[in-house]
Amino acid sequence: MIVILDYGVGNLGSLKNALRKIKIDAVISSSQKEIQQASKIIFPGVGSFDSAMNSIREHRLLDVLDDKVMQEKIPVLGICLGFQILSHSSDEGNELGFNWLQGKTTRIPRQSTSLKLPHYGWSKLSIRQDSDLFRAVPDNARFYFAHSFQVECPDQNSILSTSHYGVEFVSSAQQNNCYGVQFHPEKSHEVGLLVLKNFVELL
Amino acid sequence: MTRIRVMPALLLNDGRLVKTTQFGSSSYIGSPLNTVKIFNDLMVDEIIILDIGAAANRTEPDIPLLAKIAENCSVPMAYGGGVRSPQQAREILSAGFEKIIINSAALENSSIIEELSDKFGCQAVIAAIDAVKLDDGSYCVSSYSNSVKVNRSPLDVAKELEHKGAGEILLTSVNNEGTWRGFDLELTHQLANNLAIPLIAHGGGGSINHIVDAINLGNASAIALGNMLVYRAKDQGVLVNFPSKELHELVHSQYELPI
Numbered sequence: 001m002i003v004i005l006d007y008g009v010g011n012l013g014s015l016k017n018a019l020r021k022i023k024i025d026a027v028i029s030s031s032q033k034e035i036q037q038a039s040k041i042i043f044p045g046v047g048s049f050d051s052a053m054n055s056i057r058e059h060r061l062l063d064v065l066d067d068k069v070m071q072e073k074i075p076v077l078g079i080c081l082g083f084q085i086l087s088h089s090s091d092e093g094n095e096l097g098f099n100w101l102q103g104k105t106t107r108i109p110r111q112s113t114s115l116k117l118p119h120y121g122w123s124k125l126s127i128r129q130d131s132d133l134f135r136a137v138p139d140n141a142r143f144y145f146a147h148s149f150q151v152e153c154p155d156q157n158s159i160l161s162t163s164h165y166g167v168e169f170v171s172s173a174q175q176n177n178c179y180g181v182q183f184h185p186e187k188s189h190e191v192g193l194l195v196l197k198n199f200v201e202l203l
Numbered sequence: 204m205t206r207i208r209v210m211p212a213l214l215l216n217d218g219r220l221v222k223t224t225q226f227g228s229s230s231y232i233g234s235p236l237n238t239v240k241i242f243n244d245l246m247v248d249e250i251i252i253l254d255i256g257a258a259a260n261r262t263e264p265d266i267p268l269l270a271k272i273a274e275n276c277s278v279p280m281a282y283g284g285g286v287r288s289p290q291q292a293r294e295i296l297s298a299g300f301e302k303i304i305i306n307s308a309a310l311e312n313s314s315i316i317e318e319l320s321d322k323f324g325c326q327a328v329i330a331a332i333d334a335v336k337l338d339d340g341s342y343c344v345s346s347y348s349n350s351v352k353v354n355r356s357p358l359d360v361a362k363e364l365e366h367k368g369a370g371e372i373l374l375t376s377v378n379n380e381g382t383w384r385g386f387d388l389e390l391t392h393q394l395a396n397n398l399a400i401p402l403i404a405h406g407g408g409g410s411i412n413h414i415v416d417a418i419n420l421g422n423a424s425a426i427a428l429g430n431m432l433v434y435r436a437k438d439q440g441v442l443v444n445f446p447s448k449e450l451h452e453l454v455h456s457q458y459e460l461p462i
């Protein structure tokens with residue numbers, strides 16, 4: 001059972017629609033019981049760092065999530081903000097993240113006055129290493145981004161792809177069973193759906 | 204590198220798509236469901252839906268309709284029209300939209316921007332400014348679909364709402380809207396150069412050259428189009444279209460943001 005974590009602010013409609021298009025029935029949930037039964041979990045992408053972590057805490061999900069990810073090692077996918085809360089902490093807030101993906105979330109630096117933030121737009125990925133997540137994705141594919149923060153990964157081996165916006169930032173990462181993408185696969189047309197499909201088909 | 208975004212801005216009134224000229228004289232365009240589906244298939248960069256009926260009549264956003272519209276759309280969607288509360292914003296985002304557009308409510312109390320930005324992240328909040336150029340060349344802004352004039356400059360409003368946490372500004376020229384005469388380059392340039400957040404130029408876009416000017420001279424980060432994407436040409440019939448090829452040749456390939 002695929003669970004989309006509900007932290008009260010997530011972009012749930014788009015994700016559910018996208019998964020439905022690739023014929024996946026996902027459950028939106030903030031219940032311990034349902035999360036316990038998940039075979040994979042998606043951490044969705046709209047909100048702010050603190051409001052997401054606080055909501056997860058309020059629903060008493062920290063332990064069951066840690067269990068599923070660290071002990072049972074089910075595959076999880078963090079999207080945009082969902083990716084950021086998998087890291088240690090963020091410039092955006094005061095709360096700590098899950099720290100399953102090593103690294104900190106920082107604000108994208110403004111290199112010049114012509115660089116506007118948030119970064120909105122369709123950008124390419126520079127693939128750093130092969131991953132099942134990007135199986136059959138064309139080289140020049142563009143994905144949709146909408147963010148002011150980036151996850152900085154100290155371990156180069158965990159970086160799947162980078163993209164460019166003033167600086168080269170990590171656009172996707174993986175550490176063991178934890179995957180994170182800074183873009184929105186649920187809103188990146190066919191290639192986005194392909195990435196979601198690839199995640200769902202992971203063993 | 205990020206491409207300049209080009210997107211349709213579709214006007215809803217009572218569940219139907221319409222097109223206006225200078226915020227008046229409305230004409231029927233078609234069904235929002237069909238039209239959004241066409242734009243989705245044409246692979247536009249984003250889609251903006253503005254319920255001018257909800258804005259003018261101060262009624263609620265039609266959430267069930269929005270959910271239906273978003274169901275089959277694989278590109279980012281933004282909604283504006285009658286949004287006044289975080290609860291409405293949550294419902295709209297849950298229905299499948301990525302961004303909330305606020306105009307009138309923010310002019311009455313800019314703390315709504317702060318509230319939404321704190322809850323949903325600034326990237327989900329667009330502050331819309333409808334700019335009116337007066338006879339003496341100065342500007343004011345308007346609300347409730349141009350039914351109320353507010354004696355403040357667009358720049359002043361933009362800077363305040365940026366400070367409150369808006370992620371983006373949708374700047375619409377009321378004078379140019381629906382006229383095919385081009386964007387208000389002077390105003391677009393003035394705001395774009397004084398904001399750290401992106402600006403979407405809207406109102407008057409009638410040709411690819413207008414788009415190029417809005418980027419080159421107006422310093423816009425993104426472009427919203429009405430007439431160009433719903434009519435075959437000026438004074439011609441309805442044709443939902445997106446000039447991908449011309450945009451690619453003249454805009455996308457040349458105007459990757461230079462950073």
